[in-house]
Amino acid sequence: MDMKRDYYEDIRLFNSGVVLFWTVALMLVLFTLPLYAPNYYVYLLNIIMVHIILAVGLNILVGSTGQISLGHAGFFAIGAYGTALLMAKLQIPFVVALLAAAFIAAFFGFILGLPALRLEGPYLAIASLGFGLTITHIIGGVDLFGGRMGVKVPPLDLGISQLGVSWVLKTDFQKYYLILIITILMVVGARNILKTRVGRSFVAIRDSDIAAEVIGVNLTIYKTLAFAVSAFYAGIAGGLFGFILGFFDPFTFNMILSIIFLVMVVVGGLGTVSGGIMGACLITYLQYDLLKNIGEVPYFGAFMVTISQLWFTTVGLENFSSMAIGLIMIGIIIFEPLGMFGIWIRMKKYWMTWPF
């Protein structure tokens, strides 16, 4: 069943009719989701998809190449600022601006990849963290980028203003489809990267960089390439994120965000595309929706308020969600080191071999 005879089978998107069927079904659900999801969830879905793009890209770096980055909020910021400013100041069409900003991010990724050639583990972590802080600090310090006051994003115009063509996406609804299409493209792209020669080189570097070098993988090229690809994904994600928000300032891209991105990847599952997707969905949903307004939940809310009055402060009750997210993160790693992807594999195995 899992026997593969050549690499082309690896690259094929649908290796069986079942996969094809489920993919089509998933696409149908995704494309019609806003029709039956409550309105305000569309915004949340947009954020989730942006995080998916970023997590998938970060996973190429962290999961597949084995490098660590605590500076991805910096690339995210470059994407957001790049796209918004190129469109607002130079009237560049959306698609070109988005790609240009993503390539700028990729260039910075390449730069960060250079010290990564010699660093590993915590040393790389602190270097990338310093990089992320520096980027947001420069943005905050230079008036061209709006300084600390932030930047207002121009309308999302898919047309080309120079030709007089204009197609402005205003609602979350319309943006949903744009972002969905880009997300699918990026996810399929990531899958293809990982299944081809480049991806195999990344994995070889992760498993043992010395052995990889011995069998002819050029470390300089592939390590910096991993950083550049990952930064490119973050740039695209950032560009879209800006349009979802409509306004942002450097504080939006703080270090906590970098850490959250890393958490998404690890909780979802290192080294797999679906792991990145699952992690981004779970963590974003936890942060934005679940366990918020705990005091308004029937019964449980009243119970929590009573507990707060007895032993804690009622003003701090909202922090319950942060505690719960922390425990969920710990729980997933303790019980399933492969993250949610591991849980998924186990479920699949269980059903495939049932009743044995």
Added chain:
Amino acid sequence: MMFRKKMLVSLFAALAVLTVANITQAAQPAGFDDNEIRIGQWGPQTGPAAPWGSVARGSKLLFDIVNEEGGIHGRKIKYFIRDDMYNPAQTVAVVKELVERQGIFAFVGGVGSAPGMAVKDYLAANKIIWVSPSAADKEFTQPLNPYLFAVYPLYKDEASILAKYIVEKLKTKKIGILYQNDAYGKDGLEGAKERLATYKMSLVAEIPVEPTEKDFASQILRLKNSGAEAVLMYVSPTAAVITLKTAASVGFKPQWVSANTLSDYPLMFKITGGLWEGVITGAFGETPDSKSPLMVKYRDAAKRLTPQERWGTFYYAGILFADPIVEALKKVGRNLSTEALLKALNSIKDYQTIGPRITWTPKQHQGTDSVMIQKCGPGASYIMLQDWTTNDLATWKK
């Protein structure tokens, strides 16, 4: 091959659904009905900015008082607080959730400049009234946003008034400024510079600090070396504490002057270990121990309804921010609509509760530019130095 086919399919599907999507967008729930008016507010309840979260809880006290008195023309106020962690992405999420799921008639307060900027256009596009953002950003009211009404005096105006006081009353020639490197601090810097320019003076030191920094030794030494005799502080409470403690340890004792964001003397006195005594601040609300009848009423209600809350400046600022909308709702009467409320808000003139006098006209939604100037006395007592003062240099009034 498969890949291309798949792309084509998804593109077609996307186009098809896009056309459908434009038709089927559901209407939002209304913001009020016969029994209740739904009002919302966002504010950081968790995360590093959480101390400002008490603004949102303060507004709740006022609405509880109003509901206790029987509501407004037969309608009770249903009030929602949402935690946004001072993160614009979260602010947009919670505001959309409130507007599109709960149905909100108006927002009050809302801490922070960036969170407010992120939702400003969305609220205006949905014709939702927003009264008294809890941040002084001139972009809220200039150019005029028909649905947004501001109470908070602009930091620039306040800095200008404070600078005037320093020059004319304290007779100080050497003025320095320590400002937070963001909209708040830079507005303060601008206001002070503008005022000093009228005296042909300039600041002897302009020292920025980053919002998250925790060690100010080099900045304080810079100020000390500049010979500043009075220093304007446009920083957060934590930063102010670090500033005063560091200054004390290097033997730098200027006259500290700061914005109304630091006018909570009991808190500041306590967390600086008494160093706050002698600091001059602006103030945009009455003192916590004020004897004015309204203040007494609110204070007693707070003791009764929310004994767990500290009666601090930010907390009752929440009341002050919510007062005008209650007043306007009362004026409108039983026939409530967004247009009627807008009209009532636009006609508010010289309205004063426990804060500055507010006037809104259809052309001007920046309600006031007045602050008081106070000084922290022994034991965190309030010493009034100057009653409500307007800024004669304010450009927005012309």
Added chain:
Amino acid sequence: MPFGQLLVEGLAIGACYGLFATAVVIIYKTSEVVNFAQGEMAMFSSFVAFHILAVYQYPFWLAFVIAMLFSILLGVLIEFLFLRPAKHPSLLGMIVITLGAEMFLMGLASWKWGAEQKFFSLPLDPSVTYEPVKGMIVTNWAIAVFAVASTIMLLLYVFFKYTRLGVAMRATQQNKHAAKIMGIRTERVFSIAWGFSSLIGAVAGMFFASRATLDPAFMMEPFLRAFAAAVLGGLMSIPGVIIGGGLMGLIENFFGYYWPSWKPIVAFIVIILVLCLRPSGLFAKHYVKKV
């Protein structure tokens, strides 16, 4: 330029960073875990001290002792409850566990004590200052930091070099399995390391709290700087950490004097540059990976 004063201030805050970085290093030295919950553990212990002082009104030394005992317990508990049960965790998995612990502690502290800033002070009279050389004012706080930091560092140096437990901890770090075969109860060693580290972190946390305010987020920034200082010093060597912290404080203060708006990142840029030249920090022996 007030050279002397900048030197004093830079060294004082640097010693504080160094002290806190030691806590990071102790855990890293034994278990190769970068503990992102370090700052919040220190925050929580400082809050316990605050609580005992403010609510029960015990004298400071008693509150201090109780908080120290609590901090040891907290470190041991976090290791026992969160890290030990993890089956074959990767380096990143460990980091995520510590991040989870960080969020948990921060949430719990904000729930218990609220977000508003609290006053925390060491029993050092801030008005007493010394001026040994003209233009160099030294406060009690700075003297206490120097004294405590150097005592702890000295004790740790001796501990790791000469005591059986210290050698066992180093052995565990170098090769966990070999250490086990040699009869070292590595799990107990981890517990002890976490307890130790939490204790030192709590001491440093109280110094930071008395310089600024006490609130649930107050250790985030110092933690980053201490972590950076630890990396600068090589993450493995105790003297390296001291020098790393000192350098950090001095660079920030001298540079920040002239360009205050770039102060927060200058140290990080220096660290990136140093790491480009010496990938394992200034004072670690460069560790060549065996194939």
